Structures are given as C-alpha cells and as structure tokens.
Amino acid sequence: MIPSGKRIVIITGMSGSGKTIAIRSLEDLGFFCIDNLPILLLPKLTELVGLGEQTPRLALVIDAR
DSSP states (O other), X not given: OOOTTXXXXXXXXXXXXXXXXXXXXXHHTTOEEESSOOXXXXXXXXXXXXXXXXXXXXXXXXXXX
C-alpha cells in the first residue's frame, strides 16, 4: 500500500516504446528514478517510501514480462 501523499509513477512497455525517454523526462522534473527494478522488489520499495518523512516523487521502469 502506498501511503497518502506519496507519488509513484510506474512506466512499462515494450522494447523501443520510449521508456528511457520518459524516465529521463521525469528525472528532469525532479523525480527520483529507478530503471529496470525487479518486480519482486516493488513491495519492499513502497514500504521503505512509507517510512520516510519527506514526500518523494518516485518513477520506476519495470519490465512486466
């Protein structure tokens, strides 16, 4: 569960669909970006985001195959 006030953007798609361009654009907008995050780490990452006091803007590229 993502805590209230936290913002997480998940980007997925086929090879060549522009995921890298999208994540770079979000990084330019001040998002903390993680590329190629294994799907099994997503629950732990959201738990860690919930523990923080700041309101992070997080963008993830996940291969959903």
